[in-house]
Amino acid sequence: MTLVTDNLTAIDRELSNRQIDLDPNGYFLIYIDRELGSICAKHCTNIIDDRGLAIDPETGKVIPAKGKVTRTNTTLYVGRTAKELCVKVIEQTQPCPVSMMDHAAYLGREFVRAEIALLSGAEYIQD
16 A cells, blocks of 8 residues: 555655646635634735736735745635535636636645545645
């Protein structure tokens, strides 16, 4: 089982390092709230410039991909399960805050990871 797990981990690690296009509708900061027993997703807007970089619409500055960034979210979505949160974000919000299929797929994966961490008591760190 360890060999299989190691192979899957290597595949995921490699895929996490690929180039991705940013969603012009914004991005999500995902975390779990153990007190509420919920998965939370803060949606923040951005502008994508001609270099493909995310720009803070309030400051006009590039939003760094790594490190702590303080942003004001436009919407906070909360769900008890990954599925409930996906339905709230993707199906019930109009206009949809996600404009790219790969972004929607990423959110689904991250919401499931957050749900597993919530149920197991493990730490959740967004990929």
